[in-house]
Amino acid sequence: MADKPTKGLADVVAASTALSDIDGKAGRLFYRGYDIHDLAGRTSFEEIAHLLHRGTLPTREQLDAYCARLVEGRTLGALVEANIPEIAEKQAPMEALRTLVSLAAAEDPDKNSNDIEANVRKAARLTAQQPILVARYHAARSGTSVPDPDPEYGIAANFLYQITGRRPEQREIEIFDTCLVLHADHTMNASTFAARVCAATLSDMHSAIVAAIGTLKGPLHGGANEQVMRTLQSIEPGKVAQAVRDKLARGEKIMGFGHRVYKTEDPRATHLRKMSQELAEARGDDTYFRMSREMEEVVFEEKGLYPNVDFYAATVYHYLGIPTDLFTPVFSVSRMSGWTAHVIEQHADNRLIRPDSEYIGERDQKWKPIDER
Ligand SMILES: CC(=O)SCCNC(=O)CCNC(=O)[C@H](O)C(C)(C)COP(=O)(O)OP(=O)(O)OC[C@H]1O[C@@H](n2cnc3c(N)ncnc32)[C@H](O)[C@@H]1OP(=O)(O)O
Ligand SMILES: O=C([O-])CC(=O)C(=O)O
Numbered sequence: 001m002a003d004k005p006t007k008g009l010a011d012v013v014a015a016s017t018a019l020s021d022i023d024g025k026a027g028r029l030f031y032r033g034y035d036i037h038d039l040a041g042r043t044s045f046e047e048i049a050h051l052l053h054r055g056t057l058p059t060r061e062q063l064d065a066y067c068a069r070l071v072e073g074r075t076l077g078a079l080v081e082a083n084i085p086e087i088a089e090k091q092a093p094m095e096a097l098r099t100l101v102s103l104a105a106a107e108d109p110d111k112n113s114n115d116i117e118a119n120v121r122k123a124a125r126l127t128a129q130q131p132i133l134v135a136r137y138h139a140a141r142s143g144t145s146v147p148d149p150d151p152e153y154g155i156a157a158n159f160l161y162q163i164t165g166r167r168p169e170q171r172e173i174e175i176f177d178t179c180l181v182l183h184a185d186h187t188m189n190a191s192t193f194a195a196r197v198c199a200a201t202l203s204d205m206h207s208a209i210v211a212a213i214g215t216l217k218g219p220l221h222g223g224a225n226e227q228v229m230r231t232l233q234s235i236e237p238g239k240v241a242q243a244v245r246d247k248l249a250r251g252e253k254i255m256g257f258g259h260r261v262y263k264t265e266d267p268r269a270t271h272l273r274k275m276s277q278e279l280a281e282a283r284g285d286d287t288y289f290r291m292s293r294e295m296e297e298v299v300f301e302e303k304g305l306y307p308n309v310d311f312y313a314a315t316v317y318h319y320l321g322i323p324t325d326l327f328t329p330v331f332s333v334s335r336m337s338g339w340t341a342h343v344i345e346q347h348a349d350n351r352l353i354r355p356d357s358e359y360i361g362e363r364d365q366k367w368k369p370i371d372e373r
Helices: 045-054 060-073 078-090 093-107 116-141 156-164 170-184 191-197 205-216 224-234 237-249 267-283 287-303 309-319 324-348
Strands: 020-023 028-031
Touching: 020 078, 028 045, 028 267, 045 060, 045 116, 045 156, 045 170, 045 324, 060 116, 078 093, 078 116, 078 205, 093 205, 093 324, 116 156, 116 205, 116 324, 156 170, 156 324, 170 267, 170 309, 170 324, 191 205, 205 224, 224 287, 224 309, 224 324, 237 287, 237 324, 267 287, 267 309, 287 309
Parallel strands: none
Antiparallel strands: 020 028
């Protein structure tokens, strides 16, 4: 007889990983043993992707070689290219990414192999292509074209350049790069778990990533960042406290608050809050930042909940000029590095993931022919 299930698998250890670790009580996050506070603002997203995919923070030489591989990998296949316009017309951003990654699988030169080197190559291609897919999707639906990537730019700068059409300021690049660093991996979050379940059947990396994108999309997970902005935009600036209390009284959740693992401040929120404030002040209009601060105070007062990564990411992206419905795709641009690293790790030491369930339905039912039911 199986044990009673833990609803939502809370506290269940579902896999072993050497990629990231969380101390939920202390509010700490580590990538391969490095504290996120040491990495944020000092390390580029490309270095973090190397750390996750290759196991170490790169030397300059290794980073150059890895970045060259990313540049090579960002070229989209003909099938993806041909379908972007119609997909942009018919699908919302996260649906479009799910479809486009699925199409990209057909043209990936390593599509028939799950071996480690093939997986490492696919991981680099998927990581390099994701920001390009978001930019190309956005341009197609807006009827504009995407500027060619600037060879001097890394992923963060090119993404901002391609989405906004203007050359980002140095500080904007640094802030966005830090956002990508902060979102790269996060132990057994729902989308990573979905990817590992898929990979553990010895399905391919692209299939696992399609599962992950579909899972990140939901508002209880990555989709929360878009909802945070929509909530801020729906409230009159002077009525934040009342709006929050009304929502709670109606039994609604306040998006961007609460976390399964953190029982204190999410360490990523600490950085994102600061960057949101900096951008708000630089823009000379800190309305949304001030509203966010007030919301944070009221939610803590009423529910004792802290903001999670999605809360201040919303205003940071807003101040950077990223359209609200691309906030969750931005999350996927970063998390692609973590998802793909988890698939590499799963395939390298695999066992089928197949938990048990507790049966709560009827028993001893007697079958009757269809006309007698
Ligand atoms: C990248 C990320 O995925 S970060 C998370 C992004 N998601 C969100 O911001 C959505 C809002 N937050 C939530 O829904 C939750 O806090 C989750 C999904 C993040 C965590 O969920 P769980 O660990 O399952 O906690 P659960 O939803 O059971 O909440 C526990 C209690 O806190 C309450 N609670 C949790 N989060 C919130 C919230 N944001 N607003 C109001 N109440 C909340 C619940 O209503 C519940 O109260 P109850 O015990 O009185 O019923
Ligand atoms: O860990 C989680 O459950 C959600 C989260 O914060 C993330 O995926 O970054």
